Amino acid sequence: MKTNILIIGSGPVGATYARIIAEQRPQAKILMVEVGPKVSDSIGQHVKNISDPKKMEMAQILSQGPKKTPYPMISVAERALAVQRGELTADVLARAGTHLVLDQPEDIKTNEMPSISMSTNIGGMGIHWTCACPRPGKGEQIPFIAEEEMDKAFTEAEKILHVTQEAFPISAEGETILHILNQTLGDKHSPKRQAQPMPLACKVDSEYNRYWTASDLILGDTLNHPNFELRSETICRKLHYQDGRITGAEIEHLPTQEKTIVEAEVVIVAADALRTPQLLWASGIRPKALGHYLNEHPFIFTFVELDKDLVKNHSPNPTAKIHNRKSPDPTVGVFWTPFDAPNHPFHGQIMHMDLSPMKTTVTDDSKHIVGLGWGPLKEANFEDCIVFSDTEFDYFGMPKMNFKFKFTEKDLEAIEAAKAFQQKVVHSFGKEIKDGGQTLMPPGTALHYEGSTRMGIENDGESVCDTYSKVWGFDNLFVGGNGVIPVATASNPTLTSVALAVRSAEKVIQQLK
Ligand SMILES: Cc1cc2nc3c(=O)[nH]c(=O)nc-3n(C[C@H](O)[C@H](O)[C@H](O)COP(=O)(O)OP(=O)(O)OC[C@H]3O[C@@H](n4cnc5c(N)ncnc54)[C@H](O)[C@@H]3O)c2cc1C
Structure with a gap:
């Protein structure tokens, strides 16, 4: 044809x-x-x-x-523990709506990007x-x-x-989160790259109904x-x-x-x-x-329970009340701490738990939990690559792929620096949830x-x-x-x-x- x-x-x-x-x-x-x-x-x-x-x-x-059945809903903490114990299985590594490129135990062992x-x-x-x-x-x-x-x-x-930055109504909590982030970034940060609502791809109406x-x-x-x-x-x-x-x-x-x-x-x-x-x-x-x-x-994730007095203690607006949201939507949205080298050579994303693709073990709805994802750059290297096979084939009959991927010394330093910045934010927001400390997710997780x-x-x-x-x-x-x-x-x-x-x-x- x-x-x-x-x-x-x-x-x-x-x-x-x-x-x-x-x-x-x-x-x-x-x-x-x-x-x-x-x-x-x-x-x-x-x-x-x-x-x-x-x-x-x-x-x-x-x-x-x-993969014709659902993946179990696994929290970040459970994933982190499984990773530490070396228990890398498809159920631990994959996310709903996606399938691992390599899901067999013997392949997972040799794959340097196990979550790909x-x-x-x-x-x-x-x-x-x-x-x-x-x-x-x-x-x-x-x-x-x-x-x-x-x-x-x-x-x-x-x-x-x-793309819009108005997918969620501004709330007192949201304003306070942004205020804290901007204080943490300090005055060397470029004014255009201040912390701000995340630009999100969705159509939104005046009632904040979102169509993604x-x-x-x-x-x-x-x-x-x-x-x-x-x-x-x-x-x-x-x-x-x-x-x-x-x-x-x-x-x-x-x-x-x-x-x-x-x-x-x-x-x-x-x-x-x-x-x-x-x-x-x-x-x-x-x-x-x-x-x-x-x-x-690299992708470092943690969950924080916001301090109950966050708005009272840190709001830029002294008259703000915690329930002054402009709509009944219970979320505070998604916030962005933009990449801006050299002051903040990381991408930071803060998401209300309901919006996060990562899950926690917390079931108490009265707790206000946000997920913090932080990532530095990884050096681009020729050696990090897809290895195609000429003799083995995947589920679709295409050349089987495996992956070579290593963090260099410089990458490891960047990861530590990102963790240190993220930790400062955690302390100003509240406390990390039980079992939920900062976790460097297995390569492939960021998608x-x-x-x-x-x-x-x-x-x-x-x-x-x-x-x-x-x-x-x-x-x-x-x-x-x-x-x-x-x-x-x-x-x-x-x-x-x-x-x-x-x-x-x-x-x-x-x-x-
Ligand atoms: C849970 C999740 C959260 C994410 N969040 C974000 C985010 O917030 N921001 C962001 O920027 N990105 C995010 N991403 C990544 C984002 O979805 C991808 O960057 C984007 O979809 C890439 O678009 P694409 O068209 O290049 O590829 P894809 O969307 O992957 O589409 C490629 C298509 O090609 C088809 N295909 C492959 N091989 C063949 C073939 N041989 N013949 C015919 N068809 C073929 C595949 O089936 C697939 O449908 C996220 C991804 C996931 C899964």
């Missing part, structure tokens, strides 16, 4: 490409293939928008590839994400893209993702466009090429095993930071940097995998694609997603990946006939 554009992967990045191309070239035929199934009534919606808890759990299970995971469903990880969309700070930015150009792309990405962003909102009208087709449960296993052009893509509809060769003017692989390089590898496209420079920021198809300014073996995400040596092959990010970041990466897709989509459009 023939199409103008083939997009492989239906997560936020694939959806961004589809939307921009459909808007600007409505006559172009776009085929999107997704190996995972449709998991809810509405195509590509965030699981948090599903009001029926049973349907929501079913949507999570359907996203878990080979993916989601296999329409919408990808982007129907399970927390929706935090901070812009990267000084020390995390891509050095070879002009700041104004990147700012423009970020603004467009924020529009596409519906996923591929349904990103695609918008594209979903009903006559030239757009989305095929679920359809895997792309191999790309054929000749003289620097992709000439065909082998796709298979898994339920019927029907195989088709797709001929497309342009092919965009947005199949996450692990399976994008996997598909290139399987196709024999193996630039030296493919799968290398795999990066993920922010970067660098495996990184961009660069020249084809020198250090990168896989150019600054517009076009794979070196190819005319019509683009890669998208967190793998394209060429620098280490501690901030959540999706906004950056969507911004890079915005820039790249313009290039794709320019080269369409």
Whole structure:
């Protein structure tokens, strides 16, 4: 079959490409293939928008590839204890809605990123994400893209993702939390990078009802466009090429095993930071940097019970009352302590327990618990990589992956510095919950995998694609997603990946006939 554009992967990045191309070239035929199934009534919606808890759990299970049963809800403290005892099992390492890349005990032992995971469903990880969309700070930015150009792309990405800092009402507790964070950051911190409400991807109405962003909102009208087709449960296993052009893509509809060769003017692989390089590898496209420079920021987590007198003792507003929230919503929201090297070379995220993807052992609702996640940068190293097998295959019949990933001396120092800063915040907020001390989570837990198809300014073996995400040596092959990010970041990466897709989509459009 023939199409103008083939997009492989239906997560936020694939959806961004589809939307921009459909808007600007409505006559172009776009085929999107997704190996995972449709998991809810509405195509590509965030699981948090599903009001029926049973349907929501079913949507999570359907996203878990080979894992057809729910994972037990394990608290951070229980995970930490299991990790200390060396009891690394899939149940301890994985999270609802995702599945471990390697879930067999013998593989877990050899994997240096034991929690490394993916989601296999329409919408990808982007129907399970927390929706935090901070812009990267000084020390995390891509050095070879002009700041104004990147700012423009970020603004467009924020529009596409519906990013807002007003997802939650301002409360006395929230104001106090921000005040304490800013005091801890001190006066050397850049005024633009003060602690503030986390920019979140969601639509919010005047009653603070939130509709979280996923591929349904990103695609918008594209979903009903006559030239757009989305095929679920359809895997792309191999790309054929000749003289620097992709000439065909082998796709298979898994339920019927029907195989088709797709001929497309342009092919965009947005199949996450692990399976994008996997598909290139399987196709024999193996630039030296493919799968290398795999990066993920360390992730230190703890839970704090807020001091009952926090507002009375620390509020910037002496008349504030603890119950002055503008809506009956019982949460205080999500707060951001931005990365800003050298003063605060960490990304800090504070979440009310109900909103946190991590769980505690506390069951007493009267306690006001917040989760604190802090992360420094991890050095980007060639040796940190995906190891693809030519002889063994995964559940989907693709080259089996294993992972090499080591913290350097510098990384360990950065982790200690992040812990020390986090500890200062803990002491000003209240006390850590029982069994819940600061825990460096096993690599893979942050779910922010970067660098495996990184961009660069020249084809020198250090990168896989150019600054517009076009794979070196190819005319019509683009890669998208967190793998394209060429620098280490501690901030959540999706906004950056969507911004890079915005820039790249313009290039794709320019080269369409
Ligand atoms: C619980 C959780 C919380 C998170 N919180 C945040 C957050 O707050 N902020 C943030 O920035 N990020 C967060 N993330 C990460 C975020 O979800 C990802 O960065 C984002 O989804 C990446 O988008 P993507 O389109 O590149 O990849 P994905 O969303 O992973 O989509 C890739 C799709 O490609 C499909 N695919 C793979 N291989 C093939 C193939 N060969 N053929 C066909 N289809 C294929 C997959 O099934 C998948 O659906 C979180 C993730 C999780 C799970």
